[in-house]
Amino acid sequence: MDRNIVHMDLDTFFVSVERLQNSKLKGVPVIIGGGSDRGVVASCSYEARSFGVHSAMPMKLARNLCREAVVIRGDMELYSKYSGMVTDIIAEDAPVYEKASIDEHYIDITGMDRFFGSQKWTHELRQRIIRETGLPISCGLSVNKTVCKIATGEAKPNGEKEVQSPLIKPFLSPLSIRKIPMIGQKTYELLRSMGIVRIGTLSEIPQEMMEKLLGKNGIEIWRKANGIDNTPVVQYSERKSISTERTFEQDSTDIARMRELLAVMVEKLCYELRSKQRLTSCITVKIRYSNFDTHTLQKRIPYTSFDHVLIPMAKELFERNYQRRMLIRLIGVKFSHLVQGSQQLNMFEDTPEMVNLYLAVDRMRNRYGKDAVGRAVGVKDFEGRR
């Protein structure tokens, strides 16, 4: 049986939110991204796109391409708030929805056409979102997630597109292979070098050949090119890991500072773990060198959420991971294999004083904000940034 899946994607979401705050931004090129030269473009308006700016492009390049653009640093908290508003509206009407990212939702409306008519329902939902939040949104309606995501891409900006199952092939065939969600720069270049430009061509390549070329992903890409995608719309997915990373203003070999930074990052993540009642049993430290070579090292540990256990481990992993005498561009920490639960105390290591200290510090953070108290190394880092 064919499913009915809707993909809703907010157009230039961050820019649209900024325009709601400041109407002067309407009709002018806007770029959202970090203020420094090393950041990347998080979002840009259609006006800016006509200058060749696109998201994930280095800010420096973007500014050179479009000198008259208004550059805004961006306010994640505000965007989350608007994103939440959109999710609330969808949650009210939709039977099953999945929040795929801050500005995308998938909705499974299989079976609803008997009562409402899929297209009519989708249109009404979209109009309601536009009316109630003031944000432009595009949507695609089709039989699976891949096709409706591609359809949304075609509907943009501020449009709707329905692709019924007999029309999937004719719809996909003439499109560029770039439109397939899994194909990034590298795969695109590889396929282009083989003379594959359109999805139609890709879908005619034997599946085995794709597997030989790209491994497991090859099969997946081939299936998508043929409009086959059985992945369900999953309402809720458990967070599997929490992580943080920092790109330096300038590539650095200041190991002492990096150790401090690691401590600060671990402390922040540990607080997040504890406030969500989670424990981790795997810690990963990531180093990206100036030539973009990225190395990660991980370690399985007994379940914990204590800073004083995890900080030395992060530092140890960093020591072991930092092998090359090369400038470092980025470091990051990730906690994975999370479980819900509380810390089992150890009679020889966890003194009541230590436990009460954690409880007191967390209470202060809950009340006065997460930066209210912290380790001294973190405070120095905070001063240094000013």
Place this chain on the structure above:
Amino acid sequence: MKFVVSSTELLSHLQSISRVISSKNTLPILDNFLFSLKDKQLEITASDLESTLITKLTLANASDGGKIAIPARILTDTLKEFSDQPLTFEINDDTHNIVINSENGRFTIMGQNGDEFPQMPQLKDDKKVSIDVDSELLLSGILKTVFATADDELRPVMNGIFIEMSPDDLTFVASDAHKLVRYKRTDGKADATASFILPKKPANLLKNILPKQDSRVRVEFDEKNASFTLTDYTLVCRLVEGNYPSYNSVIPTDNPNKLHIDRLELYNTLRRVSVFSNQASNLIKLQLKGNQITVSAQDIDFSISAYERLNCLYEGDDMEIGFKSTFLIEILSNLAATEVVLEMSDPTRAGLILPAESANENEDVLMLLMPMMINA
């Protein structure tokens, strides 16, 4: 070498020592029993290098002493299938060929040279400490504590039972840093203070052979090895080397909040409520208020929760404390008393679980459990 032995008697001795033989031996000869015969005394040895168990049999009919290593698996498997009957073992000392004659048949096995079997470690006479212990005492000490030992490769000392002796008493301690058991007996005494750490495997071996003997056990040890001599059995084992953590300092002495409760009632409640706890953390909360205890658990992932209320005798401030349910259940099942006392001070400090009354006045049992951190 030739001897006659009853099949069931031999089997029962072999089965009680065969537990020593490990499934993944480093030396192939350790898959054998060592039979050594001397003046109608048959000694059978099994070993995994760490622990060695020896059993003795007195035979009526035997000739020519000697030593032979016989494959353990094939021997026990065959003996299991015999009804009780005399078996004649004939061993060729040069070819190591073993022939077992039964009532109506003949079984041939190839053995190995008995001299290749590893030598048992010898205790140093000058550093040796000896003590005679009642077998019941030793057995209770092991039974009460062995469940609390750790499986921690990083801290091997925690993987054994710490046995401490003094002129006043004999103390068994086991802990995995989350729970701790201290079992003290005032009817066991030594001339001077001494201690050793008995690893888990020999402790479990002793647990199995001690009930077979009803007498005193001679315990001897130096800094590396210990031997336990019973009438028919001898266990020699390597000890865990290192210092046991100072457990006395973690036992809280000032516990103003005391709870008296029926052990089985609490145990059954915990078993029911813990089904609803999170499978990874097994957190259960005990809420104490007035003369009532509320045991609750929940698993947010599956939206399930449960609580049960029990009447108890409680003196102290209202408090809420979290424990790992599996640990608390384990502790309660290892206590024999009908009523237990739970002593606590605050939610971040260890709770003590003690029997309210004891059948044996020489016995002092203390179980300690560290709580889980619960955000207030």
